[in-house]
């Protein structure tokens with residue numbers, strides 16, 4: 216129950232779910248009534264006379280029915296109308312339930328994706344993105360199963376309650392005996408397997424996670440895998456996890472489907488025992504009719520009991536999905552509510568900044584103090600791992616220091632002005648991320664599309680002439696930019712970075728993957744572009760930073 220409350224706190228839609236629950240309950244009751252109508256109808260038809268019953272007499276008098284033939288015609292019309300109503304109710308309830316379950320999946324996926332997109336950058340780098348993909352795409356599907364199971368379980372419990380009341384009304388001693396047999400069986404198949412289901416549920420989670428990681432790692436490292444011929448590693452991991460997943464799923468399906476056979480057997484044995492009991496210990500003179508009621512009750516009760524058991528098991532099997540989803544939502548997101556404008560006319564400073572990554576003990580920077588003047592060209596140097604990229608991320612407001620402040624012209628950068636501060640940056644990393652779209656789309660990158668500006672920045676980045684020989688701005692770059700050379704990708708990266716005419720340009724090893732000639736050409740272009748900008752260059756090669764006026768050594 217605690218889990219369900221947690222889930223609805225996340226997804227909302229409580230009222231509609233309660234409505235669907237009552238609709239399902241109504242369907243179950245109508246099913247039950249539909250079934251119960253058949254026996255009296257057939258026995259009336261067989262007896263060839265109007266039943267002597269005070270309710271029937273009242274209706275017969277009210278409608279002025281005189282003959283048995285008229286009575287059976289009325290009864291047939293009522294029964295046929297009832298079955299048509301049952302059909303309409305079933306179809307509508309099915310449609311509304313399916314809509315709700317799919318909508319819940321959509322809500323979970325959408326909210327998760329939305330939440331993840333607004334994660335703090337430090338949380339983003341702390342987490343495994345393929346685990347997130349698994350939660351987003353796979354676990355959201357299980358939420359559907361959980362909600363459906365809960366609705367089914369409670370609705371069927373009500374149906375069972377009706378049936379049990381009916382049997383108690385007919386013969387309470389017999390009801391007690393049957394209750395004992397089926398109650399015991401219910402306890403055995405649910406509570407005894409509960410622990411097993413919990414164990415295999417944890418395995419399902421582990422193998423599912425492993426599968427997603429294998430796929431991501433293979434796709435991301437495809438080139439290197441080819442080079443070293445390590446295809447087998449990914450395949451082996453995939454097989455291990457996929458194998459494990461199929462085994463736990465089979466085991467779960469077995470656990471889930473077996474009760475049906477046990478219930479059927481118990482049902483048949485019960486009918487034999489009831490017949491024996493009725494013949495030997497009661498004085499019933501309408502054995503066929505009484506047995507018919509029991510048979511009908513069993514016919515409805517067994518699938519009902521089976522659905523309760525299987526819904527309960529489904530819930531146990533998938534309930535750790537709720538923990539995973541809530542865990543995702545418990546991660547803090549950035550709350551950059553207000554968008555105050557920051558003015559950078561003079562100087563930016565890091566004052567007493569201490570920073571360490573999430574999950575690490577040691578501080579990477581402790582009481583760091585740095586000042587950068589507007590318009591200056593700064594080189595950040597230091598040995599590998601010294602923290603150059605981290606330093607740039609702090610400057611850009613992507614990583615927030617644990618202690619100390621980033622101060623721009625005397626204003627502390629915080630959540631109220633962070634957006635404005637970040638917008639001042641153009642960032643060119645070593646690995647330019649290009650998605651499978653046109654050059655123009657890759658440059659605008661979700662920002663307002665301005666064709667003239669795109670052409671302008673492509674010219675500034677010296678790649679426009681090359682694109683003219685292809686399909687111009689509409690040139691497709693391929694997945695990850697595979698259709699372009701390293702230098703061409705880097706130039707598109709530069710064009711993207713300067714598209715919004717940023718005040719500060721940060722180059723993080725932006726040219727270190729290029730040959731010396733291309734690098735110095737691109738660096739000349741960058742120095743030219745950033746004549747009136749503040750330029751921060753992280754580089755190992757001294758030739759890259761020889762035009763910088765200042766050097767910060769980390």
Ligand SMILES: Nc1ncnc2c1ncn2[C@@H]1O[C@H](COP(=O)(O)OP(=O)(O)OP(=O)(O)O)[C@@H](O)[C@H]1O
Pocket residue numbers: 340341572573575579597598599600601602603604605606
């Ligand atoms: N997400 C992270 N979680 C934990 N530690 C990290 C994370 N990212 C980087 N580090 C650690 O922080 C230190 C600084 O990393 P950073 O990438 O800033 O160094 P760098 O000077 O840019 O290195 P390089 O010149 O090799 O690119 C390294 O020791 C690295 O292991």
